[in-house]
Amino acid sequence: MHQLTLAEIARGLADKKFSSEELTKVLLARIAQLDPQLNSFISLTEDLALQQAKAADARRANGESGALLGAPIAHKDLFCTQGIRTSCGSKMLDNFKAPYDATVVAKLAAAGAVTLGKTNMDEFAMGSANESSYYGAVKNPWNLEHVPGGSSGGSAAAVAARLLPAATGTDTGGSIRQPAALTNLTGLKPTYGRVSRWGMIAYASSLDQGGPLARTAEDCAILLQGMAGFDPQDSTSIDEPVPDYSASLNGSLQGLRIGVPKEYFSAGLDSRIAELIHNSVKELEKLGAVVKEISLPNMQHAIPAYYVIAPAEASSNLSRFDGVRFGYRCEDPKNLIDLYKRSRGEGFGPEVQRRIMVGAYALSAGYYDAYYLKAQKIRRLIKNDFMAAFNEVDIILGPTTPNPAWKLGAKNSDPVAAYLEDVYTITANLAGLPGLSMPAGFVDGLPVGVQLLAPYFQEGRLLNVAHQYQLNTDWHTRTPTGF
Numbered sequence: 001m002h003q004l005t006l007a008e009i010a011r012g013l014a015d016k017k018f019s020s021e022e023l024t025k026v027l028l029a030r031i032a033q034l035d036p037q038l039n040s041f042i043s044l045t046e047d048l049a050l051q052q053a054k055a056a057d058a059r060r061a062n063g064e065s066g067a068l069l070g071a072p073i074a075h076k077d078l079f080c081t082q083g084i085r086t087s088c089g090s091k092m093l094d095n096f097k098a099p100y101d102a103t104v105v106a107k108l109a110a111a112g113a114v115t116l117g118k119t120n121m122d123e124f125a126m127g128s129a130n131e132s133s134y135y136g137a138v139k140n141p142w143n144l145e146h147v148p149g150g151s152s153g154g155s156a157a158a159v160a161a162r163l164l165p166a167a168t169g170t171d172t173g174g175s176i177r178q179p180a181a182l183t184n185l186t187g188l189k190p191t192y193g194r195v196s197r198w199g200m201i202a203y204a205s206s207l208d209q210g211g212p213l214a215r216t217a218e219d220c221a222i223l224l225q226g227m228a229g230f231d232p233q234d235s236t237s238i239d240e241p242v243p244d245y246s247a248s249l250n251g252s253l254q255g256l257r258i259g260v261p262k263e264y265f266s267a268g269l270d271s272r273i274a275e276l277i278h279n280s281v282k283e284l285e286k287l288g289a290v291v292k293e294i295s296l297p298n299m300q301h302a303i304p305a306y307y308v309i310a311p312a313e314a315s316s317n318l319s320r321f322d323g324v325r326f327g328y329r330c331e332d333p334k335n336l337i338d339l340y341k342r343s344r345g346e347g348f349g350p351e352v353q354r355r356i357m358v359g360a361y362a363l364s365a366g367y368y369d370a371y372y373l374k375a376q377k378i379r380r381l382i383k384n385d386f387m388a389a390f391n392e393v394d395i396i397l398g399p400t401t402p403n404p405a406w407k408l409g410a411k412n413s414d415p416v417a418a419y420l421e422d423v424y425t426i427t428a429n430l431a432g433l434p435g436l437s438m439p440a441g442f443v444d445g446l447p448v449g450v451q452l453l454a455p456y457f458q459e460g461r462l463l464n465v466a467h468q469y470q471l472n473t474d475w476h477t478r479t480p481t482g483f
């Protein structure tokens with residue numbers, strides 16, 4: 001039963017082949033048995049899950065239907081869940097029980113999804129390896145000595161190991177697409193504003209966006225449908241109708257114009273990944289797509305710009321964790337300043353402290369123009385490059401990451417080496433565009449992802465291309481040994 005996708009589960013539940021309660025029990029048992037190897041969950045919510053599963057079964061018995069009604073999922077542990085610990089992977093929030101549900105959590109619960117638990121993540125979503133969590137590193141089910149990617153590494157490892165069919169993630173600079181690529185999943189970062197950020201603990205507010213992680217594009221369509229939509233509680237949410245994503249999956253790719261940026265194939269890219277990307281292009285050509293070389297001339301400036309803007313916003317967002325109102329408070333403070341200093345010094349891990357310092361520096365009066373303002377100008381140039389490219393092509397295709405999953409600990413002493421892994425993903429966040437990563441093959445037994453980018457609000461186009469690709473390839477069906 002654990003091999004079923006969301007789409008298959010929906011059919012099985014509708015045909016009364018099994019109940020949501022039965023399925024939930026099977027998956028909870030599987031998590032108890034296998035997750036100790038992976039560490040993909042921070043909290044399990046067994047009681048809530050069984051209660052939601054029974055309620056979903058009762059709704060189906062009353063004639064209700066819906067693709068998510070009774071479907072087991074999990075939430076990245078930065079989505080607020082009422083009465084349940086919402087840690088953000090940090091000691092700072094280890095004792096924090098959210099007083100309300102995030103909009104995404106509430107919407108999925110209303111659609112009948114069953115929450116099995118809260119998944120592990122890099123502390124405050126800062127990272128590309130899921131090694132900065134207060135709750136310990138997550139292991140990649142394809143090779144337990146390797147990282148699963150981050151920061152949504154817990155969601156990715158759990159879904160890849162078939163502990164559950166799908167999970168939520170968030171993507172500030174690649175944290176849905178990169179772990180999807182490194183664990184052989186399909187992951188989608190929606191257009192900025194498509195999914196509500198209300199109740200999603202902020203890292204860098206102008207870049208953060210929630211989205212689905214699943215094994216197939218078909219399942220991403222189902223989960224995105226439950227997450228997307230206008231939310232008056234989020235001032236950056238966009239009041240655009242949500243299309244039927246599952247209905248968009250069967251379009252022909254005849255004449256689809258695919259742009260492949262020449263800058264993507266530079267020295268930093270593993271040549272074996274480059275070959276797999278070219279193979280995926282050939283596959284799409286067979287389905288009728290037309291391929292064109294394009295240029296994104298300002299791409300080389302994306303990492304420096306992102307690593308100014310994201311820490312700047314983080315330094316501001318994380319100032320609320322001061323040991324006074326909620327979260328961690330140090331023992332026996334001598335005075336107020338000591339309380340602030342030690343609560344923050346003890347509650348935040350080293351990567352979070354590094355980002356706060358970099359961000360506060362970039363925003364300081366003497367350096368604002370030189371760093372923050374400059375980075376914002378680069379951000380606009382990057383957006384303009386995409387706008388020009390999308391005048392010529394319908395989607396942009398390239399690698400999701402320059403390398404496959406690295407060994408645990410391999411980049412710990414060199415943060416910049418880890419930042420460089422984000423080179424292909426962060427531009428979509430800087431421009432606010434939707435992006436998807438899907439399985440494209442293996443290198444040394446480790447999964448490789450191909451990334452597709454589309455114009456604003458064209459999530460349906462991304463899902464359609466990925467679904468057509470998945471109807472003609474079987475990379476996404478491969479299962480890691482032992483799971």
Ligand code: GLN
Nearest residue numbers: 125126127172173174175
């Ligand atoms: N690796 C990037 C960072 O550390 C992206 C993280 C994310 O998307 N949350 O900032």
